[in-house]
Amino acid sequence: MTTGLNRRMKLKSDVNDNELLRLMLAGDEEALSVLYRRRQGSVYRFALQMSGSRSIAEDVTQEVFLFLMREGHIFDASKGTVGAFLLGVARVYVRRRLRAEHRLEPLGDDSDDDDLFMQVTTDVCPLEDLTRAETIDSVRKAVLSLPPKYREVVVLCELQDVSYGETAEILGCAIGTVRSRLHRGRALLLAKLRPAPDVEETGAATVKSARCFA
Amino acid sequence: MNCQRFETVVSELARGQMMAAEQRSEALEHSDVCDDCAARLSDEQMLTLGLQSLASEMESLEAPREIEAKLLAAFRAREVVVPITRRRSSSRYWLAAIAAMLLIAISVVVFRWSNRPADAPRQAVKQDQPQPQINDKSNEQLAQDVEKPGVDDSLPQRPKPRRVHPVSLRRPDNAAVANHVTKEIATDFIPLSYMSAASLQQEGGQIIRVQLPRSALANFGLPVNMDRYNEKVKADVLYGVDGMARAIRFVQ
Numbered sequence: 001m002t003t004g005l006n007r008r009m010k011l012k013s014d015v016n017d018n019e020l021l022r023l024m025l026a027g028d029e030e031a032l033s034v035l036y037r038r039r040q041g042s043v044y045r046f047a048l049q050m051s052g053s054r055s056i057a058e059d060v061t062q063e064v065f066l067f068l069m070r071e072g073h074i075f076d077a078s079k080g081t082v083g084a085f086l087l088g089v090a091r092v093y094v095r096r097r098l099r100a101e102h103r104l105e106p107l108g109d110d111s112d113d114d115d116l117f118m119q120v121t122t123d124v125c126p127l128e129d130l131t132r133a134e135t136i137d138s139v140r141k142a143v144l145s146l147p148p149k150y151r152e153v154v155v156l157c158e159l160q161d162v163s164y165g166e167t168a169e170i171l172g173c174a175i176g177t178v179r180s181r182l183h184r185g186r187a188l189l190l191a192k193l194r195p196a197p198d199v200e201e202t203g204a205a206t207v208k209s210a211r212c213f214a
Numbered sequence: 215m216n217c218q219r220f221e222t223v224v225s226e227l228a229r230g231q232m233m234a235a236e237q238r239s240e241a242l243e244h245s246d247v248c249d250d251c252a253a254r255l256s257d258e259q260m261l262t263l264g265l266q267s268l269a270s271e272m273e274s275l276e277a278p279r280e281i282e283a284k285l286l287a288a289f290r291a292r293e294v295v296v297p298i299t300r301r302r303s304s305s306r307y308w309l310a311a312i313a314a315m316l317l318i319a320i321s322v323v324v325f326r327w328s329n330r331p332a333d334a335p336r337q338a339v340k341q342d343q344p345q346p347q348i349n350d351k352s353n354e355q356l357a358q359d360v361e362k363p364g365v366d367d368s369l370p371q372r373p374k375p376r377r378v379h380p381v382s383l384r385r386p387d388n389a390a391v392a393n394h395v396t397k398e399i400a401t402d403f404i405p406l407s408y409m410s411a412a413s414l415q416q417e418g419g420q421i422i423r424v425q426l427p428r429s430a431l432a433n434f435g436l437p438v439n440m441d442r443y444n445e446k447v448k449a450d451v452l453y454g455v456d457g458m459a460r461a462i463r464f465v466q
Contacts, residue, residue: 032289036282044277061277065285069292136271139264158229158265159272183225190257193264 013038017082025072036065039083042160043090049155050094052144056101060093067093080169087162088170091152098148142192150185157182215240220251228258403452403461404434419454423465431464 013034015023020038023031043064048057067089075085143154152171156162157178168175223241226233245252425446431438448465 029286029289033282033286036285040277040281041275045272045275048275049272058277058281062281062284065281066288069285069289132267135264136268139261139268143265143268154265158262159269161269183222186225186258186261189265190261193261 018077021068021072021075021082024069032065032069035068035082039086040065042083043086046087046090046155046160047094049140049143049159050091050148050151051098052140056094056097060090060097063093064090080166084162084166084169087156087160088172091170095148138193139189142189145192146185146188150181150188153178153181154185154189158186215244217244217248217251220244220248221254224251224255224258228255228262230262398448398465400450400465401436401463403450403463405461406459419452419460421450421452424449424451434462434464436464 015031015034017035017038020031020035024035040061044057044061047060048054051057051060064086068086075082143151143159146154153167156167156170157164162170164175164178167178171178220241223233223237227238227241245255426449428438428443428445428447430449431447450463450465451459452461452463454460
């Protein structure tokens with residue numbers, strides 16, 4: 001019986017997401033299982049990278065697929081892929097969860113980001129002295145410290161390798177907005193990853209942060 | 215390309231995104247001659263490496279297996295599960311349709327069966343409406359009938375729609391009585407004294423059902439069946455207010 005089940009699931013693994021969703025909504029349990037195994041990783045990682053909490057990521061993953069079972073009929077294939085739809089739902093649940101736990105910082109004024117952005121041009125390489133493990137840990141913390149609207153774009157475009165177009169679908173904004181947010185998010189990351197300058201180097205760093213006009 | 219323009223493309227350059235070849239070459243040339251922009255590009259490339267390392271480290275992360283088990287359990291427990299295949303779906307529709315048809319057929323049969331006893335007497339009464347209703351007549355009704363000028367006293371010819379009472383006829387007992395009554399045939403009232411028919415009608419009185427020897431028919435000029443000579447015959451005797459018999463009619 002198990003062999004038969006595995007064989008049927010193998011057959012379904014060739015089916016695209018839209019068809020799996022249709023079958024699942026028609027009551028096909030195997031379709032749900034195949035779709036879950038195919039998409040749970042990206043949903044779980046997105047929630048984990050956004051929240052930094054395994055428990056939240058697990059809860060969000062479960063809630064996303066429960067939502068899909070309950071409200072999957074609202075998915076419109078003409079507006080995007082099932083994967084993007086799931087990440088969009090996950091985004092809503094993550095934000096809701098973080099807001100409930102006061103872990104989501106309020107969206108700050110963009111002028112603060114501009115100050116950080118201007119400090120990027122420096123000779124100090126923020127990552128060269130770090131070991132790989134330290135680098136990864138530092139990057140993870142830096143990503144988690146980003147304001148949500150930049151964090152979302154960095155997570156999707158950099159960590160999830162989602163295209164600009166799909167990211168725009170997930171966030172419900174224009175591709176140009178995605179580009180600008182990613183650019184600013186990366187600048188903020190660099191600013192956060194740069195080690196705190198020594199007192200003596202502060203003056204030099206300030207001088208070197210001036211733009212060149214070559 | 216100047217530094218401001220370089221700043222707009224440095225992220226794309228560091229991430230290896232697709233861009234115009236000419237723009238790319240201009241940006242690289244600018245980073246060669248500008249130390250700050252070269253450093254900026256280097257930072258971006260290091261950041262890209264850091265993010266790629268983080269992504270590759272997390273790439274293998276997956277949700278715990280128990281979540282799938284919980285979801286499948288929740289899926290099975292759903293009350294609104296739609297049948298998987300069309301075949302099963304259509305078979306359910308057929309079953310429902312057959313059940314509905316059976317229910318309707320049973321309802322019709324039960325309805326007709328329950329109404330059958332009530333319909334029969336009603337039809338009988340309707341057919342026999344012109345016939346006399348002797349036993350059910352009250353004295354007052356008889357008096358009214360007698361007082362009506364120009365009305366033929368031959369009761370079998372008089373329609374009496376008021377006497378047909380559907381509610382009471384629905385009951386089997388009443389229906390039997392009605393059948394019995396409506397099957398009677400009576401002669402006209404025959405005066406027993408010298409009073410005129412007009413005075414009989416005005417005076418009114420009381421009717422009493424009696425049984426007489428069949429030979430009494432001959433006294434009033436009516437034919438007698440000799441084969442049933444010894445049998446009795448029913449008759450209604452009309453008594454006046456003074457207690458004297460005024461008229462008689464024979465009932466069969």
